[in-house]
Amino acid sequence: MSVIPDFVKLKDVPVDYDMNVESDLLEPVVFQEGTETGTGFCRFELQNKGFLHSQSKLFLSLIPNADVGQGFYPLSVGVGSLIDRAVLKVGNQVINEISDWQYLHLIKSMQISNETQKEREQYTTGRMINHKWLYEDVNNDDSKVLADRYGLDNGREYSSGQTVLKPLPFQILNGSGTGNVAISAADALKKSPTYQVDLSDLFPFLATNSLPLYMINQPVSIELHWAKTATARVSVGTAESVNGKPFLIDRNELKFCADYVFYAPSTDMMQRYAESNPSLEFTFVDYRLTKSTVDQAALTAGVVRNLGMANRLVSRVLTTVTRTGAGDDEVLNAYCADAQIQNADGVLEPFEYNIRYNDRYEFSQDIDNHARLMSLFTQTESMPFVSKKEYTNEGTGITSKTFFGRQQNLGGLAGVGLSGRFNVYATRLTAGRIGQQGIELHLKVQGMAGTTHNIRSYCEYLRVARLIDGDFQIFNV
Numbered sequence: 500m501s502v503i504p505d506f507v508k509l510k511d512v513p514v515d516y517d518m519n520v521e522s523d524l525l526e527p528v529v530f531q532e533g534t535e536t537g538t539g540f541c542r543f544e545l546q547n548k549g550f551l552h553s554q555s556k557l558f559l560s561l562i563p564n565a566d567v568g569q570g571f572y573p574l575s576v577g578v579g580s581l582i583d584r585a586v587l588k589v590g591n592q593v594i595n596e597i598s599d600w601q602y603l604h605l606i607k608s609m610q611i612s613n614e615t616q617k618e619r620e621q622y623t624t625g626r627m628i629n630h631k632w633l634y635e636d637v638n639n640d641d642s643k644v645l646a647d648r649y650g651l652d653n654g655r656e657y658s659s660g661q662t663v664l665k666p667l668p669f670q671i672l673n674g675s676g677t678g679n680v681a682i683s684a685a686d687a688l689k690k691s692p693t694y695q696v697d698l699s700d701l702f703p704f705l706a707t708n709s710l711p712l713y714m715i716n717q718p719v720s721i722e723l724h725w726a727k728t729a730t731a732r733v734s735v736g737t738a739e740s741v742n743g744k745p746f747l748i749d750r751n752e753l754k755f756c757a758d759y760v761f762y763a764p765s766t767d768m769m770q771r772y773a774e775s776n777p778s779l780e781f782t783f784v785d786y787r788l789t790k791s792t793v794d795q796a797a798l799t800a801g802v803v804r805n806l807g808m809a810n811r812l813v814s815r816v817l818t819t820v821t822r823t824g825a826g827d828d829e830v831l832n833a834y835c836a837d838a839q840i841q842n843a844d845g846v847l848e849p850f851e852y853n854i855r856y857n858d859r860y861e862f863s864q865d866i867d868n869h870a871r872l873m874s875l876f877t878q879t880e881s882m883p884f885v886s887k888k889e890y891t892n893e894g895t896g897i898t899s900k901t902f903f904g905r906q907q908n909l910g911g912l913a914g915v916g917l918s919g920r921f922n923v924y925a926t927r928l929t930a931g932r933i934g935q936q937g938i939e940l941h942l943k944v945q946g947m948a949g950t951t952h953n954i955r956s957y958c959e960y961l962r963v964a965r966l967i968d969g970d971f972q973i974f975n976v
Contacts, residue, residue, distance in 0.1 A: 518761065518762050519761045520552070520758050521548075521549065521758070521759045521761065522757065522758050522759075523756070524755075525544070525545070525755040526753075527541040527542060527543055527755075528542055528543065528544050529541060530750065530753070532747055533725040533726065533728045535728055535729040535743070538724045538726065539724065539725035539748075542720055542722050543720065543723075543757075544718060545712060545718075545720065546712065546757070547712045547713060547718075548712055548713050549712060549713055549759035550712065550713075550759065550760040551705070551709065551712050551719075551760075552698075552709065552758035552759070553699040553705040553706060553708075553709060554697055554758065555698040555755070555756055555758045556695040556697060557695060557696045557698070557723075557755050557756075558695055558753065558754045558755070559581055559693070559695070559696065559748065559752070559753060560691050560692065560748070560749040560752035560753070561581070561691055561746045561747065561749060562691065562746065562747045564672075564674045564744040566674065567672070567735060567744055568674065569737075569739050570673070570674070570734070570746065571625075571670050571671060571733060571734055572670075572672075572692075573830070573831050573832035574626065574831060575608060575626065575832075575834045575835060576601050576604050576605050576608060577620065577624040577625025577627075577694060578625045578696060579600070579601055579625075579626075579696060579700075580601055580726060580731065580733070581726055581732055582600050582601065582696070582723055582724070583598075583599065583601065583724045583727075583731075584596070584723070585702065585723055586721070586722040587701075587702045587705075587720075587721055587722075588721075588722065589717050589719050589971040590970075593973070594702070594704050594783075594785075594962075594973060595701075595702040595703060595704045595783075595785055596785070597702075597785075597788070598790075599788055602819055602834060603786060603788075603817070604834075605819075605921075606817055606819070606923055607700070609880075609884065609885055609923070610880060610882065610884065611626070611884060612884050613652075614629070616628060617629040617654065622669075623694060623695055624694050624695060627653055628651075628917075629651070629884075630649045630652055631652035632648075632649050633649060633657050633898055634646045648896060648897070648898040650898035650900055650907050653666065653667055653670070657900065662901060663901045663902070664901065664902045672691055672692075673690070691749065693749075693752045698721075701721075703786070704783040704785070708781050709760070711773075711779070712759065713769065713773070714779075715969055717970065717971060728746060729746075730742065730826040730827045732746045733827060733832070734828070734903070736905065737903070737904030738904070739827075740827065741827045777968055778965065778967045778968075779967075780964070780966075781963065781964040781965075782961065782976070783961075783962055784814065784959050784960065785959075786959055787958045788955060788956070788957055789805075789807060789956045789958070790953060790954065790955050790956075791954050792951055793952055794950060794951050794952075795949070795950050798820075798943070798944050798945075798947060799944070799945045801851070801942070801943035802941075802942055802943070803939055803941055804939065805937050805938070806938040807938070807958075808933045808937055808958050809935050809936065810935070810975075811933055811960045811961075812961040812975075813928055813960045814927065815879050815880075815926060815928060815958075815959045816925070816926050816928065816956055816959075817880075817956070817959070818923070818924040818942070818955065819835075819836035819924070819954075819955050820924075820947070820952050820953070820954050821836065821837055821955070822837055822947065822951070822952050823949065823950075823951045823953060828905070829916070830917070835920035835921065836920065836922045837919060837920065837922060837949075838869075839892060839919065839944060839946040839947055840892065840946055840948050841892060841893075842946060847869070847891070847892065847893060847946060848945035848946030849867060850867060850943060851865040851866070851867050851941070851943040851944075852867075852872070852924050852943075853865045854928070854940060855939040855941060856933050856936070856937065856938045856939065857930050857931075857933065857936075860941075861926055861928065861929065869891040873887075873890055873891070875924075875927075876925040879926060879927040888919070889918065889919070889920060889921050890919075890922055891922060892919025897916065897918055924942070940954075960975065960976075
């Protein structure tokens with residue numbers, strides 16, 4: 500009898516095995532549209548056959564509102580702006596559940612290279628934080644040697660005297676027939692881009708594990724909670740607003756493309772694998788969100804927030820600060836991580852950041868240097884493909900030219916264009932299991948735009964799932 504490979508671990512599957520892929524376009528078994536003030540809901544039920552491929556896709560599209568001529572998906576998360584919460588269930592047990600999923604998606608999207616965003620992501624997911632140098636001199640004349648500014652890059656050229664980067668036609672959610680591309684109102688309602696979200700982006704469990712559906716006796720389902728229909732789903736061009744003008748999900752385009760993989764289908768290899776593995780164990784990470792709202796005075800004085808996670812093995816903590824009130828009139832909508840604004844001298848106000856757990860601080864001295872903060876992000880996650888100006892709001896460089904009429908940089912202020920919109924506080928924990936007192940976030944930030952802010956902290960912790968004789972069991976490590 501030949502050696503049976505481990506089909507669950509994606510990296511361990513031999514490349515020379517015959518494989519068949521069967522794709523099903525699944526309709527939601529339950530669907531409820533969101534409202535202006537509340538989230539919606541849908542559920543997909545998977546068939547218990549084969550191995551579920553981690554690159555299965557969720558297809559999403561919106562119906563453009565007839566009163567809005569210049570709508571587009573927020574460039575930081577793309578079509579991911581529609582998903583507020585994602586849940587993966589086996590039977591009644593939750594494997595992965597991520598709340599405020601768009602903001603975690605923002606952090607993961609920062610790690611996609613410029614080339615990938617330009618050549619792939621803007622067509623498949625709607626994300627487009629990629630840049631190009633703008634070769635022009637101080638008189639806005641073309642130059643072959645001087646590039647003192649950079650800006651967004653969707654494949655179109657910036658030209659001399661041009662003050663706007665025009666969107667590609669497919670990027671526009673045009674419901675009125677007017678705007679950047681004038682078409683008939685009837686055609687405008689029909690022409691809306693359909694984008695996709697990878698299953699592995701929704702659930703970290705499936706980034707490294709292939710789920711053996713044919714070995715599971717319980718129903719496997721995917722539950723999605725939709726973002727609010729107004730302001731939270733799209734951004735709009737100048738002279739536009741979606742207040743009271745909902746963008747609804749196109750039910751005709753809402754599909755889940757489930758790819759079921761069958762290895763060596765001409766043999767009994769999969770049956771032998773099931774018989775030789777009556778008990779399987781999966782180790783994976785999940786994210787727990789802690790969210791609070793503070794005013795600027797409290798943030799300036801310094802806040803201490805308990806993130807919980809007692810008795811759990813937490814590997815990292817990711818924190819963002821987003822001013823309330825950010826919305827559809829900005830290129831990133833509210834899906835950003837705000838840095839400070841520059842003062843009159845062009846300098847950022849001080850900040851202090853630390854993590855405390857197990858009666859000790861992660862850093863012997865509070866982090867108060869933006870360069871150190873960016874190094875921590877690289878060590879915790881990976882290299883962020885955003886500029887210094889976009890991460891910390893220090894210096895200059897981003898062009899003031901517009902996209903959909905929205906300035907990419909406006910007076911160096913954070914919370915307007917791209918400047919200082921990707922400031923993530925990231926820490927990889929080093930002291931092992933968390934004690935009874937949990938994790939404390941210590942944060943003091945001065946000079947933020949806005950009066951109130953949402954602080955979101957995602958704690959990545961380890962979990963174990965066991966598949967024993969077709970039944971799933973979930974444990975925290």
